[in-house]
Amino acid sequence: MSRLPLVSTETADAEQTDLLTEVQRQLGRVPNLYAAMANSPATLRGYLNMRDALTRGKLSARVREQLALLVASENGCDYCVAAHSMRAGRMGFTEEAIAATRAAHAEDPHADAVLQIAREVLRSHGRIDDRVVDSARERGVSDAELSEVVGHIALNTLSNYFNHVAQPELDFPPAAPTKGSTMTAKWRRASKVALVDGYALLDRNGQSVHAVDDVEVSIEGGFLHIKVSDTAEVQVVSAPGVALVTYRPEV
Template sequence: MTNFNIPTREEVSSNNQEIFDNLEKAVGFVPNLYATIAYSDTALESYLQFQNAKTSLSKKEKEVINLIVSQVNGCNYCLSAHTTIGKMNGFTDEQILELRQGYFSTNEKFDALVKVAKAITINKGKVDDATLENYFNAGYSKGTLVDVILAVGDKVIMNYLHNLTQIDIDFPVAQELETVQA
């Protein structure tokens, strides 16, 4: 297997060095997976613009999607990062484990969201009528569904990058959980 080292600031383009500096100021460090994107001279900037684009989804809703997609795709890096970020956005450990299992017992909207995001991920965009009906009945719109698909795509990019590179996880490692099945 090809070994991927985490590029240092000195090993990336000047544009990526500036992004590293900005991440350092904003987050306090450059997450290893972001540094890995910097193997490309252009991908880190493009990805961050995509990730930070306007959306109808709240931060908590984005974390619902990030957690289930990362669980389905078996990405330990993203599960670890989004367990930490999920807690920062108000989810408890128990709620995070529920979301990773594909349900949410105390909020109908989050339950419908996690189920539709899981179905999109597992079935490559195909979602059964009952799951979609439940999603819309929970108060979501067709426009929000498009934003969910974009959020799934965002997380798939990072999941695949880590699953391919297996770079070190620089967040507290998420608790093990069975991989989500169809």
């Protein structure tokens, strides 16, 4: 049951009705997220206005959907992961492409560069270094697109965090959960993991680096999963992004 009440056409006041009508116009339906957000017309109006503005930006609809899916996955929002997985599927993304997006990778080089810097911004809380920005620019990401990446992170983080608080009932087909680890593959100790140019990891101090030492790794579905410490989140890199893995001898 939703923690916050879902505003319906029967319970809405005039302002709420106008906003829910706008949601219906933009999305073709009123998902539970928006019905819960309508408890505060100011919050819902701000969200819709920002969403509408960003649809007029430089990033394509496909990349915007990939960003929404990546941000939801990074923020652990199962509701939004389900919603954007469904929408991505309707846009022609395969299950493999959806899984790759959640790991910040895409076949299209430009989309891949956008997702990579978006994940860097998310995990560093915006404190990225010049090398990350330079790498994105070298891969064709414009300054306008860099700005929009931050905008989309803010927009989708708002919906993710709102879902954490409101806990609306899921009204989309469920996707693979974001909470916890569902991996069954064997973890192995690696003395070194190095990535190719354009890819990065967070080390034990939260710094963006190209290589890490003495970590645990596991390979699943064409992705290398990396744990730099027992308390750190698992980081995922697609196989083309990995330059070197040196395993420690098993005893």
